[in-house]
Amino acid sequence: MSDESFYRELILDHYKNPRSHGVLEPADATAEGQNPLCGDEVSVYVRFDGDVISDISFEGRGCAISQAATSMLTEIVKGRTASDVATMPKDELLDEIGIPLTPIRLKCAILGLGVLKVALHKAKGTPLPDEWRGVDGDDLTIG
């Protein structure tokens, strides 16, 4: 049950000192999303140079896993093309996070990736991730 290495130094460092944190203005693409289980929130801002993500930032509030994972994500995707990131398997991010996650915590970890893919979808028409399809309440969280 106990896993002291869960909050390993790398995660706490990204949580306390998030990379690429803040609002990019103007941005070519933005999206925001929430994790309905625990209220984690992430907004991402992207600038493109052609199809390449030239700059990215994020804002949000939530658990250490959701915020640290999004911070790590910004480092992974900068300089890659939108279509490459849109099809990026979540394992690439999970390997970077490097700790075993229960299904509930997995949702925290991939929130930022999903929101980024929504932003790319809106700007470049790349496919939406499965977990964001059919999300159309009165007030779209992917609006």
Add this chain to the structure above:
Amino acid sequence: MAVTQAAKLDAQKLRADFAVFDDLANGKPVAYLDSASSTQKPRQVLDAMREFYEHSYANVHRGVYTLAENATAGYEGAREKVRAYINAPSTREVIFTRSATEALNLVAYAWGLENLEPGDVVVITELEHHANFVPWQFIAKKTGAEFAHIPIDDLGELQLDALDGIAARGNVKVVANNLVSNTLGTINPVEKLAAWAHEQGAIMVVDAAQAAPHKKIDVQALGCDFLAFSSHKLCGPSGVGALWGRRELLEGMQPFNFGGEMIRSVSLERTSWNELPYKFEAGTPAIAEAYGFGVALDYVSEVGLDAIEAHEHELVVQTMDALAEIEGVRVFGPPADRRTGIVSFELENVHPHDVAQILNWENVAVRAGHHCTQPLMTRLGVAATTRASFYLYSIPDDIDRLITGLRKVKETFGV
């Protein structure tokens, strides 16, 4: 509130009824502090349900054979127990549902859709559970009625001075409120709201999911028109809840679900509805679960609601006192004497999910999240809280372990 010295309950003794506390990790049972979400189940309920399934089970209201008669007697006996538990005038007014949520949806759909129109106002509160919020928001939007909320003050208590302003906005037709807030434990002034609702010509809909396990409920004294609660929060099985409604209102409503059981006669041309309460119980119900619900009501009543309330009050005082000693902790909600056994708090600079994760290493089970009360979270200015909640089997040691766990959280996060 009734914290006078009624019969005291012996939590340590009651724990023998709950097998989960026999499971030890590092020599300790789980410190289960999530009873507001769902309670553990005593052997009495589980044994009774097994016995029912093994020796008294058949579908209800159909067969003329002995087993079917026994099953029906068990099911209808549970309805009488629900009636007595909330002091309803008649079992005809007691409808078994899948949950408190379904009961509230039943009222929103079957009453709201038919009776609301533009110019009407539906009133909910800022601390409503989504189950008594989203159905009304949806039905208000569908019917063109206005959707208004009663705000709360900084202690999480309803600001009733807002009522006049709300009444000025149109014809108030529905007032919906939880008797106890599932997030803050606030005990809401439902009697006052019901009286105000009736002055406006509105119905009063009470979500008692979080109140029924912890304090005595009397629908006639509350003066409400509908009241919903569930079995699983008071030691009963999940999958069954109850709706009480005033007979004249229920009689005037169309059914919510259609199918078997809820009809009187069906032809190619037309169908007529069954009498109350069966008009609202389409399909085979959760028979054994309803039976178990009744046994759970017996169990809780035998322990005694006054004793439960007093026991939880002691635990709340212990928790709030201990949390006040920890730097960086902010407790939400009213003082201990105006709440039931729920304490929501935040630890500065650590998200509740991370708090709960580290507490789990200590085998302390708390809830972290928005507790299905996102408008309330917005009002409090947080995304989520950590919530410790108690029941008749909770003991002071559970809280000691919570506090020890919180110190470990602070150490891990360096706050």
